Amino acid sequence: MLDQTAVEKLDVEAVNKGAKQNAQPLYAARQKVHPKRADGTYRRLKWIIMAVTLGIYYITPWLRWDRGPHAPDQAVLIDMANRRFYFFFVEIWPQEFIYIAGLLVMAGVGLFLITSVVGRAWCGYTCPQTVWTDLFLVIERFFEGDRNARIRLDKEPWTGSKIAKKLAKHATWLVIAVATGGAWIFYFADAPTLAYNFATGQAPFIAYATVAVLTATTYVFGGIMREQVCIYMCPWPRIQAAMLDENSLVVTYNDWRGEPRMRGQKKAKAQGLLPGDCVDCNACVAVCPTGIDIRDGQQLECITCALCIDACDAVMDKVGHERGLISYATLADYNHNMRVAMGGENSGAIDPSNVRDQNGNFVDAIRGFKWREMLRLRTIIYTAAWAAIGIALLIALGTRDRLEVNVLHDRNPVFTTLSDGSIRNGYTVKILNMVAEPRTITLTLEGLPGAVMAINGIDAEPGTTFDIPVEPDKLRPLRVFVSQPRDMVAPGSTPFSFIVEEGEAGETDIYNANFEAPE
Numbered sequence: 001m002l003d004q005t006a007v008e009k010l011d012v013e014a015v016n017k018g019a020k021q022n023a024q025p026l027y028a029a030r031q032k033v034h035p036k037r038a039d040g041t042y043r044r045l046k047w048i049i050m051a052v053t054l055g056i057y058y059i060t061p062w063l064r065w066d067r068g069p070h071a072p073d074q075a076v077l078i079d080m081a082n083r084r085f086y087f088f089f090v091e092i093w094p095q096e097f098i099y100i101a102g103l104l105v106m107a108g109v110g111l112f113l114i115t116s117v118v119g120r121a122w123c124g125y126t127c128p129q130t131v132w133t134d135l136f137l138v139i140e141r142f143f144e145g146d147r148n149a150r151i152r153l154d155k156e157p158w159t160g161s162k163i164a165k166k167l168a169k170h171a172t173w174l175v176i177a178v179a180t181g182g183a184w185i186f187y188f189a190d191a192p193t194l195a196y197n198f199a200t201g202q203a204p205f206i207a208y209a210t211v212a213v214l215t216a217t218t219y220v221f222g223g224i225m226r227e228q229v230c231i232y233m234c235p236w237p238r239i240q241a242a243m244l245d246e247n248s249l250v251v252t253y254n255d256w257r258g259e260p261r262m263r264g265q266k267k268a269k270a271q272g273l274l275p276g277d278c279v280d281c282n283a284c285v286a287v288c289p290t291g292i293d294i295r296d297g298q299q300l301e302c303i304t305c306a307l308c309i310d311a312c313d314a315v316m317d318k319v320g321h322e323r324g325l326i327s328y329a330t331l332a333d334y335n336h337n338m339r340v341a342m343g344g345e346n347s348g349a350i351d352p353s354n355v356r357d358q359n360g361n362f363v364d365a366i367r368g369f370k371w372r373e374m375l376r377l378r379t380i381i382y383t384a385a386w387a388a389i390g391i392a393l394l395i396a397l398g399t400r401d402r403l404e405v406n407v408l409h410d411r412n413p414v415f416t417t418l419s420d421g422s423i424r425n426g427y428t429v430k431i432l433n434m435v436a437e438p439r440t441i442t443l444t445l446e447g448l449p450g451a452v453m454a455i456n457g458i459d460a461e462p463g464t465t466f467d468i469p470v471e472p473d474k475l476r477p478l479r480v481f482v483s484q485p486r487d488m489v490a491p492g493s494t495p496f497s498f499i500v501e502e503g504e505a506g507e508t509d510i511y512n513a514n515f516e517a518p519e
Helices: 004-022 041-062 094-118 121-126 128-144 147-155 160-185 191-199 205-225 227-233 236-243 265-270 283-287 307-319 331-341 377-399
Strands: 076-079 084-087 090-092 250-253 326-329 403-409 423-433 439-446 452-455 465-470 474-484 492-502 507-517
Touching (some): 041 121, 041 128, 041 160, 041 191, 090 094, 094 121, 094 377, 121 236, 128 147, 128 205, 128 227, 160 191, 283 307, 307 326, 326 331, 403 439, 403 507, 423 439, 423 465, 423 492, 465 474, 474 507
Antiparallel strands (some): 076 084, 250 326, 403 423, 439 465
16 A cells, blocks of 8 residues: 555646646747627727727828917927927927826826726727737738638638738738838828828938838738737736736626536427536637637636627527626626525536526526626726826916026036136026917026126127027027126125016026035
8 A cells, every 4th residue: 555655746746747738838839810700789899999099090190280380280299300299289398208207107097997997908999909900800801701711711722812812911911001100100290291201202211111110010910910919928918917806897708607508408408408508609719819718717818809798699699598698797796696506605516597597587696797896996096096197287287387497507617707806607598488489588687696697699788687589489598607796706606596587478487596606
């Protein structure tokens, strides 16, 4: 007989062997997925979202917005040359990047909120990878047919007809990919002008390089790699688990009502068997864009597109069962219903008689999703944080001044002693006019007794106040020399202020500087 140590050793070896057999590789070579076309509520929602998102992406650079004669009239423009970002009535300067950072934080918090409520809805509906993959699948079905036709075509030998279909498909994919890259570059320059220059070969090299890179990535990611991008390249499937809780809605196969799954249910019932609602038709697998079986439970590959819900609902309609065998459900509701199906036990066999009464209706103990479950501490905190950031950004945008002054003190020499004994300091004063029209800005020296300033390029006697013309939407640098009489100079550093004012708009900005003198 084996002693206890030997038995334990055999048990460990058996567990390790089973783990090796069931272990999934970190990366698997792609096996082409042929998703079947689905019809239903969620598929229609995806069509709408695809049309809206693609429309926004391709049309936005061509929208015009009148900002006057001194600013570009493109509604959305990332002007790298002049370091500006225009979004309709909003103009962002480089030093105001905090607004862009705020929008990115809002996007992150919004993504956490959406995930905590409805799982990977971003991935399933609005992610660019999903949108362009859906578009490429439309093209593929148009030339090669639906799922079964495409599978047969891939297995057929290379004939003239097959080559023509494949070439037409890939050529159309390339056209879409080129349009994708082409649309992107129009966000960085005046769209009509850049389009003409691009077509005539006069555009900058970076424009052609950008279109080439985006064409290649769109074609490869949307047409060739598809689900591999979601499974292996995207980090979000691995992050989302931290955002979910037992009350998050995720696409779920409700095996508490589907098991035991059987085909030919009428024959099974005639034999005294009591099957679940699942007829094992694999319709949910056929429509899945990542090729998984949702009946195996939650999986990293599931992008929550809900096409399996549409496919399953159509089958349920045909066999006379209620919709929702596959549905959006929470883990809390699922676990509760599983306990009901198992007769109150935490583990065991599912008994369909525990789920339905004699009339075939679900028993009262079966629990469904209620919208108020969305209002829980986590989602309230996310919503409050998202709204607070948005309100703060709007207030900051609405109250920001469009006039700024920045001052840089000369470092070598820090001060100069003039022939009459007075002390002079040199400064570079930068006046920023953030309005798309010319303005006259008043520069005033204040807080330094007896001091006057002289400005290079300004033909005027030294004084404490100067009127400075500044071009629209420009920064004007000035070389300013501040002098103080010998008998009024305080040793060391003396604080004073440069003040800029624009009378019409009532805008003011102050820079606190220091006047340096011998100790």
